[in-house]
Amino acid sequence: MTTGKTSRVALVTGGTRGIGEAICKLLVRQGYQVVTTFRNADRKPQALEWQNRLAAESLEIDLVQMDVADTQSCEAAANELLGRYGRLDVLVNNAGITRDSVMKKMPVEAWKEVIHTNLDSVFNVTRCFLDTLIAQNYGRVINISSINAQKGQFGQVNYSAAKAGIHGFTKALAQETARKGITVNTVSPGYVETDMVLAIDEKIREQIKTQIPVGRFGQPDEIARVVAFLAEEQSSFITGADLSINGGMFMH
Numbered sequence: 001m002t003t004g005k006t007s008r009v010a011l012v013t014g015g016t017r018g019i020g021e022a023i024c025k026l027l028v029r030q031g032y033q034v035v036t037t038f039r040n041a042d043r044k045p046q047a048l049e050w051q052n053r054l055a056a057e058s059l060e061i062d063l064v065q066m067d068v069a070d071t072q073s074c075e076a077a078a079n080e081l082l083g084r085y086g087r088l089d090v091l092v093n094n095a096g097i098t099r100d101s102v103m104k105k106m107p108v109e110a111w112k113e114v115i116h117t118n119l120d121s122v123f124n125v126t127r128c129f130l131d132t133l134i135a136q137n138y139g140r141v142i143n144i145s146s147i148n149a150q151k152g153q154f155g156q157v158n159y160s161a162a163k164a165g166i167h168g169f170t171k172a173l174a175q176e177t178a179r180k181g182i183t184v185n186t187v188s189p190g191y192v193e194t195d196m197v198l199a200i201d202e203k204i205r206e207q208i209k210t211q212i213p214v215g216r217f218g219q220p221d222e223i224a225r226v227v228a229f230l231a232e233e234q235s236s237f238i239t240g241a242d243l244s245i246n247g248g249m250f251m252h
Contacts, residue, residue, distance in 0.1 A: 009033045009085045010231065013068050013125060014095030015061070016050045018194035019144065022220035023092055023227050028059045030228060032090065035081055037066040068095045068121035069113075078128035087136060088129050090231045093122045093166075094144040098196065103157045111158045118162035122169055130177075139182040140231045143170050144223075145242070147190040151250045163188075167242055174240030183239040185230050190246025192218040213248035 008031070015024040015036030028034045038047035047063050054061055062084075066077035081088065096118045099110035122143055133139030148156055149163035167186055174184040191197055191208055197217060200208070209217065226243055229235060244250070 007031065007033050008089040009035065009081075009087055010090035010092065011064075011081060011088055011125075011129075012036045012092040012094055013066065013121065015092075016047060018196065019189065019192060019220045019223045020092075020094040021050075022224040023094065024061050025054070025059055026221070026224040026228050027090070027231065028061060032231075033062070033085065035062040035064055035085075037064055037068065037077065037095065039067050040065065066125075068093075068125055069116040071124050074121075074124040074128050078125075082129075082132060088132055089136070089138060090140045090142070091126060091129055091133075092142045092144065092227060092231075093125055095121055096144070096163075098156070098159055100155045100159070102155050106158065114158035115162050118159065119165045119169075122166055126173070133182050134177070134180050137181040139177070139180075140235070141170075141173070141177075141182065141184040142227050142230050143184070143186045144227075145186045145188045147188055147244070147246045147250050150188060150244070150252055170242070171240045178239055181236075183230070183236060185238060185240070186242040187223065187226055187230070188242055188244045188246070189223050190218055190244075190249045192220055192223060194220060211249055212246070216247065218245060218247060 010027050010032040012020055012024050012034060014020045016038065020036065024034050024036055038044055051061060051063055064077045064081055067073040097114060099114050101110055126141055143166045145166045146163040148160045149167060152160050170184050170186040177184060191212065223245055226245055230238060
């Protein structure tokens with residue numbers, strides 16, 4: 001772990017698998033000090049195992065315990081990170097869950113869990129670092145949304161609502177921080193080859209694939225490349241934007 005306070009520091013929430021892991025790996029390779037999160041003490045052993053696996057690939061990534069749905073947990077984690085590194089330059093709000101069901105059968109808890117984890121989290125985490133970004137007169141906030149925020153999805157009123165809410169958050173905060181050296185943007189992936197997508201029944205997966213003009217699912221690395229681009233200092237004229245990466249499945 002590097003504790004120097006001169007290199008760019010990036011926090012990626014939910015970065016131990018899928019798209020989040022790909023983002024962590026690429027940012028490390030580009031010279032960032034990367035920190036990612038695990039939700040609670042029960043998840044720490046798996047997080048440490050993941051950290052050691054990446055360290056074996058010469059990818060040093062720091063960990064901080066943070067439940068993104070809990071404001072106090074976010075504040076404690078932010079204080080720990082800022083105490084350790086003295087700054088934060090890039091925030092990637094990536095953590096998210098699904099609790100799919102048609103609305104007629106959706107339990108109230110399934111709605112609340114997804115809204116808390118996927119939307120409230122973006123406010124909770126960003127809020128903890130906003131004063132730091134403003135004081136630095138520099139920052140990149142990149143929020144991971146979804147194609148289903150744009151077009152909706154059967155059985156996902158909770159997920160679609162939460163991810164759509166991220167768009168509004170992004171555009172509003174982008175206006176508030178535009179003159180403070182901070183950009184705020186959203187990335188909306190389509191169907192990407194992650195554990196979440198591979199868990200879908202194969203027959204349904206094939207049906208989804210036929211709807212994607214390029215004829216395949218995306219790769220996590222392809223999403224990471226766009227995040228890394230938005231994180232660059234040279235991307236300072238891009239703010240309040242939503243970048244769609246979906247193989248042409250939905251155009252708007």
